[in-house]
Amino acid sequence: MWNDTTMYVQSPAKTSAVLDWLEVLSGAGLVLFILGHSLFVASVLFGAATFDGLAGFFESTGLAQVGGPLIGSVFLLHFILAARKIPFRTEQQKTLWAHARLMRHEDTWLWLVQAITGMLILFMGSIHMWIILNDLPITATKSVALAHSGLWLWFYLVFLFCVAMHVASGIYRAGVKWGYIRRDNRAKAKKALYILAGALVFLDLVSLIRFYFLSV
Amino acid sequence: MDRMLTIHVFRYNPQDPDSTPHMQSYYIDETESMTLFIVLNRIREEQDPSLQFDFCCRAGICGQCAMVINGRPNLACKTKTKDLPSQITLLPLPFFKLIGDLSVDTGTWFREMNTRVESWIHTQKEFDPAAEEERMDNDTAEKIYELDRCVECGCCLAACGTARMREDFLGAAALNRIARFVLDPRDQRQEKDFFEIIGNDQGIFGCMGLLGCEDVCPKNLPLQDQLGYLRRKMGIYALKNLRSTKKTC
Numbered sequence: 001m002w003n004d005t006t007m008y009v010q011s012p013a014k015t016s017a018v019l020d021w022l023e024v025l026s027g028a029g030l031v032l033f034i035l036g037h038s039l040f041v042a043s044v045l046f047g048a049a050t051f052d053g054l055a056g057f058f059e060s061t062g063l064a065q066v067g068g069p070l071i072g073s074v075f076l077l078h079f080i081l082a083a084r085k086i087p088f089r090t091e092q093q094k095t096l097w098a099h100a101r102l103m104r105h106e107d108t109w110l111w112l113v114q115a116i117t118g119m120l121i122l123f124m125g126s127i128h129m130w131i132i133l134n135d136l137p138i139t140a141t142k143s144v145a146l147a148h149s150g151l152w153l154w155f156y157l158v159f160l161f162c163v164a165m166h167v168a169s170g171i172y173r174a175g176v177k178w179g180y181i182r183r184d185n186r187a188k189a190k191k192a193l194y195i196l197a198g199a200l201v202f203l204d205l206v207s208l209i210r211f212y213f214l215s216v
Numbered sequence: 217m218d219r220m221l222t223i224h225v226f227r228y229n230p231q232d233p234d235s236t237p238h239m240q241s242y243y244i245d246e247t248e249s250m251t252l253f254i255v256l257n258r259i260r261e262e263q264d265p266s267l268q269f270d271f272c273c274r275a276g277i278c279g280q281c282a283m284v285i286n287g288r289p290n291l292a293c294k295t296k297t298k299d300l301p302s303q304i305t306l307l308p309l310p311f312f313k314l315i316g317d318l319s320v321d322t323g324t325w326f327r328e329m330n331t332r333v334e335s336w337i338h339t340q341k342e343f344d345p346a347a348e349e350e351r352m353d354n355d356t357a358e359k360i361y362e363l364d365r366c367v368e369c370g371c372c373l374a375a376c377g378t379a380r381m382r383e384d385f386l387g388a389a390a391l392n393r394i395a396r397f398v399l400d401p402r403d404q405r406q407e408k409d410f411f412e413i414i415g416n417d418q419g420i421f422g423c424m425g426l427l428g429c430e431d432v433c434p435k436n437l438p439l440q441d442q443l444g445y446l447r448r449k450m451g452i453y454a455l456k457n458l459r460s461t462k463k464t465c
Contacts, residue, residue, distance in 0.1 A: 012412050016421040017454030020447075084417065085378075085424050092381045099310075099380045102287045107427040108377055177425040178451070179444020186440070 023081035024174050026074055031167050033071055038200060041207045048140035048214060055138040068133045072126070079122050086115050106190075110169050117166040124159045140214060147211045160204035168197035219246040221297060223255060224305040225267065229316040239305075240264075252292035252306070253281055256318075268317035276434060279369030282309055283318045289371035291434045309374040311383075322370040329390045333413055337397070338405045356401060363396040363442065365435050372439060375428030384418045388429035388439045391420060395442040398449070407453045415450045423447065 040058075044051040058064040087093045100108045131146070132138060146152050172193040175181035181189040221244050228237040242259045253274050260267045272278035274293045281292040284307035286300060297304070312320035329335075352360075372388040373379045379387045394414055397403045414420045423443055430440040 011416060012408070012460075014415070014454040014458055016416045016419075017411075017451055018458070020421045021451060021455065085422075087381050095380050096377055099377055102284070102307075103375060103428060104287050105375070105426075105428055105431060107425075107431070111377065111424060111426050173425050176427060176440065176444065177423065177447055179441070179448045182441050182444060183430070183438055 019081055019084065023078065023084075024178065026078040026081060027170050027174060029074060030071075030078055031171060033074075034163060034167050034200075038203050038207070042203055044140060044143070044207055044210050044214065051140045051143075059137050064133070064136060064138065068129060072129050075122065075125055079118065082115075082118060086118075111173070113165055114169040114173060117162040117169075120158070120162045121166055124155065124162065127155075128159065140211070143211050144214050147208065153208070153212065156208055157205075160208065161201060164197045164200035164204065167200060168193045171196070219297075219302050220244070221246050221255065222303050223259065224303070225259075225318065226307045227267075227317050228314065229268070230314055231316065246297050246302075250297045252283075252285065252295045252297065252304070255297060255304075256281075256292060256306075268315065268319045270319045277367060279322070279367030279434075282320075282322070282369035282371050282374070282434070283307065284309060284374065289374040289432050291369060291371070294434050309370050311373045311376075311379055312370055320370070322368060325370070325373075326368045326389070329386065330393070333386070333390050333394050335393050335397070337400065337403050338409070339402060340404060350402070352401065356399065360396055360399050363392055363399070363437065366392055366437060367435060369434060371432045371434055372429035375432040377426045377428060378422055378424050382418075382422065385422050386414065386419050388423075388433075388443065390414075391423070391446055392437060392439055392442050395446055398446075407449070408457070411450050411453050414446065415454060420446045420450050 040054055041051075043054050055064075058067070087096050096112070100112055135142060147156070172181065172189060175189060176186075223242045223244060224239050225242065226237065227235075227240045229235040242263055244255055244258060244263075247254075251274075253271055256267065256269050256271075260269075269283070269292070270280040271293065272280045274281075276291055276294045279291065282289060283292055284290075284305075285292070285295055286305055289309055292306075306318055308314055308318045309320045309322070312322050312325055315321055366389060368389065370389070376385070376387055379385045391414060394410055397405065398410060416422070420443065425443070427440055429443075433439055
């Protein structure tokens with residue numbers, strides 16, 4: 001825009017639109033997966049047998065063996081698509097950080113939280129999937145052992161918080177960008193965002209605590 | 217009204233090789249119904265005639281006195297000191313070329329933007345100066361007018377995280393301008409034509425939805441709703457026309 005020119009080449013290419021659709025659709029798919037995953041993990045609240053039964057079902061149907069790497073690929077795809085908007089150059093990072101600090105604007109900070117938690121999820125999620133999928137079958141006994149070994153409890157505490165914040169802010173952001181969250185319902189949507197994040201943290205936290213104190 | 221205001225102002229004259237960017241403080245007694253426009257004029261008249269800032273209408277219409285006021289872009293003439301703490305920091309709008317102190321060149325950017333989005337009614341109809349003007353239904357006229365209230369102050373761009381990172385981003389001002397022409401029945405452009413202007417990462421698909429524009433617009437334009445509407449419209453158009461990529465001039 002700073003070139004003093006009056007010639008602009010318009011393009012009929014649909015690439016940006018398609019990538020934007022893929023970004024929001026892959027995100028929506030991952031949100032559904034995360035909600036399902038949280039519910040599956042929460043089955044431990046009904047006892048180790050329930051958890052093991054569900055895990056056994058996922059493995060006997062091949063969902064864990066095939067679905068796991070597939071979900072991992074969708075995570076990677078979603079990251080690559082979202083990375084089109086993430087500042088990777090130091091200059092851009094400094095500008096955006098200074099901008100957020102200057103503006104003290106909730107939605108700008110929320111986007112930073114979304115971007116940073118997204119990066120952390122990619123890193124921590126990869127570790128989580130590697131650990132779990134390389135040690136099938138999934139059982140409550142192994143999960144209990146993991147919760148008690150090393151720094152894994154802290155790892156999962158950070159991870160579940162990141163996932164909850166990223167899921168809630170991602171839904172909110174997609175709603176804003178695609179016009180479903182408008183000026184008239186934005187305040188309610190914002191409230192729903194924090195309630196959803198809180199509910200997800202609560203559910204995952206309760207499951208984690210249950211694993212920690214479960215005797216198998 | 218017995219407050220003594222401390223006004224911290226960014227000072228820098230790019231034309232002067234001896235000038236370096238720095239903050240300068242001024243002290244001024246607050247008066248009733250005082251706006252930052254009054255504050256700056258008093259500083260310039262009573263304390264420092266070298267202070268540069270822009271103004272024209274002092275009524276929120278010309279958009280010239282936009283600046284960053286305690287972190288948020290806004291118009292100086294619309295901002296009352298009674299709504300601010302006694303310590304006030306004024307910075308020039310980022311994103312635009314700095315002329316000096318609080319004065320920036322928004323004109324060059326907006327001229328380029330208007331060229332890029334072809335900000336005029338596109339029609340094949342021959343203009344008949346003798347004919348009565350075609351009537352438009354009142355609802356449509358009001359919707360267009362609502363978006364036409366933009367005063368090109370540049371606050372939305374200064375508050376936009378995307379525009380701050382990527383200078384080629386069109387920003388809410390340009391997208392709102394397009395939304396205005398989408399509504400206008402006199403404009404014969406089709407979805408395809410609008411898509412070719414904004415259906416990319418420099419346009420609507422570059423918007424990250426940070427809503428800085430929505431929250432600072434001094435004219436309270438419905439920018440969030442326009443951005444969402446355009447993204448959906450352009451996104452659906454792209455899906456329906458995935459296979460047609462032939463450019464028509």
